[in-house]
Amino acid sequence: MSVVAIIGGQWGDEGKGKIVDLLGEKADIVARYSGGSNAGHTVVNAQGEFKLHLVPSGIFHPATDCLIGNGVVINPKILISEIESLQQRGISIDRLYISDRAHLIMPYHPYLDELEETARGDSAIGTTKQGIGPAYMDKAARRGLRMGELIDRDLFQKRLRGFLGFKNQIITKVFGASPLSFDEVFEEYCGYADRLKPFVRETSLMINEAIDSGSSVLLEGAQGTMLDIDFGTYPYVTSSPPTSWGACLGMGLSPMKINKLIGIFKAYTTRVGGGPFPTELTDATGEGIRERGKEYGTTTGRPRRCGWFDGVAAQFSARLNGFSGIVVTKFDILDTCQTVKICTGYDVDGTILKAPPVNIDTLEKCQPVYEEMPGWQTTTSGIRDFTDLPKTAQQYVRRIEEIVGCPVDLVSVGANREQSIIINQIL
Numbered sequence: 090m091s092v093v094a095i096i097g098g099q100w101g102d103e104g105k106g107k108i109v110d111l112l113g114e115k116a117d118i119v120a121r122y123s124g125g126s127n128a129g130h131t132v133v134n135a136q137g138e139f140k141l142h143l144v145p146s147g148i149f150h151p152a153t154d155c156l157i158g159n160g161v162v163i164n165p166k167i168l169i170s171e172i173e174s175l176q177q178r179g180i181s182i183d184r185l186y187i188s189d190r191a192h193l194i195m196p197y198h199p200y201l202d203e204l205e206e207t208a209r210g211d212s213a214i215g216t217t218k219q220g221i222g223p224a225y226m227d228k229a230a231r232r233g234l235r236m237g238e239l240i241d242r243d244l245f246q247k248r249l250r251g252f253l254g255f256k257n258q259i260i261t262k263v264f265g266a267s268p269l270s271f272d273e274v275f276e277e278y279c280g281y282a283d284r285l286k287p288f289v290r291e292t293s294l295m296i297n298e299a300i301d302s303g304s305s306v307l308l309e310g311a312q313g314t315m316l317d318i319d320f321g322t323y324p325y326v327t328s329s330p331p332t333s334w335g336a337c338l339g340m341g342l343s344p345m346k347i348n349k350l351i352g353i354f355k356a357y358t359t360r361v362g363g364g365p366f367p368t369e370l371t372d373a374t375g376e377g378i379r380e381r382g383k384e385y386g387t388t389t390g391r392p393r394r395c396g397w398f399d400g401v402a403a404q405f406s407a408r409l410n411g412f413s414g415i416v417v418t419k420f421d422i423l424d425t426c427q428t429v430k431i432c433t434g435y436d437v438d439g440t441i442l443k444a445p446p447v448n449i450d451t452l453e454k455c456q457p458v459y460e461e462m463p464g465w466q467t468t469t470s471g472i473r474d475f476t477d478l479p480k481t482a483q484q485y486v487r488r489i490e491e492i493v494g495c496p497v498d499l500v501s502v503g504a505n506r507e508q509s510i511i512i513n514q515i516l
């Protein structure tokens with residue numbers, strides 16, 4: 090029995106979906122604990138290539154229960170279309186369960202996300218416009234609607250009427266935009282309620298009982314630590330905790346019940362959306378990484394900004410989460426580099442920082458201090474044993490391990506489930 094959390098160590102898109110799909114075979118439960126359809130998790134296995142936004146990446150294993158926890162904000166329209174597209178491709182969703190405490194993305198959330206982003210002008214966050222920030226705002230403001238209410242028609246009608254009036258005031262009076270119709274929203278959501286009701290459960294009870302009776306569980310993170318609402322590059326962050334504590338919060342789990350915390354890191358760094366990014370490469374090297382790594386957003390299609398491995402952010406992230414081990418993904422994308430660089434400090438006007446500064450104005454000024462290492466210039470995608478990697482490649486992995494301060498348990502050398510070098514068993 091083991092409970093393992095898979096957590097993004099950087100700015101998201103580290104390859105969490107691939108790793109959860111790989112490890113999911115041994116899990117009785119795979120549970121998504123935070124974020125919403127801002128996430129895009131790509132899985133490539135014998136059944137094909139899949140881009141998941143809300144459904145946990147364990148769905149391809151027929152004996153695994155997949156839970157969407159209370160910490161996730163759910164757009165029912167997107168979830169239903171994801172369920173249908175999986176079914177059309179022959180994937181069973183019979184073991185999917187949704188928390189009755191998960192908050193709903195309502196039509197005014199993406200609408201307000203768009204209006205707020207436009208109003209921010211040059212300082213736009215670059216959100217995915219999925220309504221994530223506005224939905225978590227309503228949750229904190231005690232103005233949210235939950236899955237458990239969606240399936241109780243009278244209660245849903247009563248609460249929606251109150252909230253929609255308030256939201257329409259903001260939409261019309263603050264933004265000068267058109268209001269939403271109560272009848273249209275209510276009718277639309279009643280349809281979703283009928284479709285989703287069979288999946289709704291008290292998932293925290295399910296997961297706790299399963300753990301107590303010896304089940305193996307994978308907790309699937311979304312986004313990455315540097316996008317955390319408290320510890321990320323605020324305000325250029327998401328509105329939930331993608332971190333190890335988010336796993337507890339978003340599933341109703343005690344920290345005492347998690348045995349391993351695994352950080353997922355790309356062998357380099359990417360970021361999509363606005364905000365400071367000290368190791369960003371705006372030259373041909375960055376462009377080369379983007380093209381080889383197919384670094385375009387799964388949810389929005391935006392080109393991802395690319396740069397060298399940021400050891401300062403990685404060490405910060407590992408310390409905060411308390412990672413017991415890490416996975417290095419997309420190692421193969423650096424195969425053609427003559428040399429590779431790792432950032433080990435931030436230089437701000439001659440002072441070397443070893444942790445990210447709190448204010449973005451200072452972070453914007455940070456110049457990366459690099460260590461340069463020889464590249465391996467060998468195709469690694471067919472390698473399955475760590476000792477078969479060229480020495481220089483092994484040295485790069487070991488240096489990351491030293492900087493992050495915990496063992497590298499797995500090196501991923503391709504998008505496919507099998508393209509993995511397992512160093513230590515994770516689950």
Ligand code: GDP
Pocket residue numbers: 097101102103104105106107128129130131132133382387418419420421422501502503504505
């Ligand atoms: P997630 O959001 O953390 O699940 O990551 P995404 O799925 O958004 O982005 C990772 C992308 O890299 C996906 O297209 C994956 O199929 C792909 N990928 C994952 N691991 C590897 C790897 O080791 N090598 C290569 N070449 N691609 C990978």
Ligand code: IMO
Pocket residue numbers: 097100101102103124127128129130214215216217218219220221222310311312313316325326327328361362363387
């Ligand atoms: P996965 O799970 C990468 C980024 C957005 C934006 C910021 C805020 O695939 O790793 P939001 O829509 O959440 O309010 O946007 O966060 N962002 C992600 N970047 N991967 C993700 O998820 C992301 N989810 C949100 O680009 O900069």
Ligand code: MG
Pocket residue numbers: 101102103128129130131387
């Ligand atoms: Mg992604």
